Amino acid sequence: MVKRSLSLGQWLEDRAGASTLARVVLFRNVPLGVGVLYTLGFAAAFVFMVQLLTGVVLALYYAPTPDHAYDSVAYIGERVAFGSIVRGLHHWGSSAMVVLVVAHLVVVFTLAAYKRPREVTWLLGIGLLVITLAFSFTGYLLPWDEKAYWATNVGTNMVGTVPFIGDFLLRVARGGTELGASTLTRFYALHTLILPGALFLILAGHVALVIWHGVSVPPSLWNTEREAAERLREAESARGYQVESARYAVFKRAGRPFWPDVIAEDLAVAVVVFVALLILALALGAPLEAPADPTNTSYIPRPEWYFLFLFQLLRYFPGQLEWIGVALLPGIAFLALVLLPFLDRSTERRLSRRPIASTISVLLATGVGFLTTSALLSTPPAVVEERNTRLTAVQIVGRTHYRQFCVSCHGTSGEGSSDGPPLIDVAAVRDTAFMHSYIEEPQRMARSALMPGFIGQMSHQEVEETAQYVKTLSGASGAARS
Ligand code: HEC
The missing domain is CATH 1.10.760.10 (Cytochrome c-like domain)
Known part of the structure; x- marks a missing residue:
């Protein structure tokens, strides 16, 4: 009779295919040319973990009702051990997550990593972006201070301007016609149950596909003269895919091991991000204004900084036209992102040879930059305007x-x-x-x-x-x- 091994490794191997899993996830090669730009996705996922942990701690104390929300948040900041650090981390983590997810998207766009065969990975990534923004929008209301209340009031009002279904959407978003207790519980449930679940699922799919297809080769290495010659020989796209995966395998063999080389870089960047968050949390903490006062109509709401460009855009579409800025333009931008890999199907990945893609991205970046700056510059003054100024x-x-x-x-x-x-x-x-x-x-x-x-x-x-x-x-x- 064969004597059975009693080692834990063997036990896990038999029950869970541990060595296969480790080989697929950790002991894989990452192709030539993969550098620091590729660490942003990992960093975004890392910040999500920080949000998850700090969020769980906050949820232990937070009460999602208009009567108690503000006090419970103030209590966390003032009385709970390390409470203000945890809140600070969660607050700055939300900005960091938006920044990292968008930066990751910009890198993937620039390197044309969304192209065949990674279209589905791209689509799931867009899903992650939407969820990240939804996290931020729903989380903004939870402290139930003036800023939270009025910014959400404006934000949900915008939804109401969409033609035909605006009223319906407004009631769905608020859980009624007015912003109140049902809005708060609704946002809380989204923020702590639905969105984390959705993000986990989509992230799992996203990461699985990244591993399945392997990290893309940088355009400067991928689109070479040799590749051009290969392209000439194969015209049909089904075969094109096979040629591509054969070429990819060559780059992958020549690359570096994910464990321990590449993951060390990923972790190093994640640690830098975490230290930055910790410094922000300790130095600035998380803001908390006066408790929400629904009768204070003189309060001037400001959205979170990364929504400022949208807020500014709306100024160009006053009155009946507001829905253009609220729904139409963002809808077109979103659709363009979704369709990108299906519209841009050439195998060319160098930005310098993708004139349409680079023009559109420069225009978009300039537009968003311009709108954000002009919103920042037109921040309403805190003091009353000077009297008797001369009229223009x-x-x-x-x-x-x-x-x-x-x-x-x-x-x-x-x-x-x-x-x-x-x-x-x-x-x-x-x-x-x-x-x-x-x-x-x-x-x-x-x-x-x-x-x-x-x-x-x-x-x-x-x-x-x-x-x-x-x-x-x-x-x-x-x-x-x-
Ligand atoms: C028939 C009377 C009437 C006329 C005409 C009128 N308003 Fe008003 N306005 C009001 C009343 C009443 C309010 C108080 C809020 C309300 O019930 O709408 C108000 C409120 C306002 C407000 C304050 C909104 C706030 O946040 O409190 C502004 C600004 C304003 N009016 C501007 C104007 C301008 C500019 C004009 C001329 C184009 C104008 N109004 C003409 C009656 C009038």
């Missing part, structure tokens, strides 16, 4: 509209009357974009508004001029008399 030409034109349409209710210098409130205080806290929308259609900005809308009587240009003028009314004497 646009504001003077706006004053004539104001005198024609608005004085009857708001008074000659915005001091108010029995038919309308003073605009002096409003001008101090609202930006022109808000006033623009309010003049066009007050009921869209405040459900119970009594003021008539001017969308039919004034042109877009006139509304904008009036809004610019009204903005100067802040202060006791107002600019109107200057």
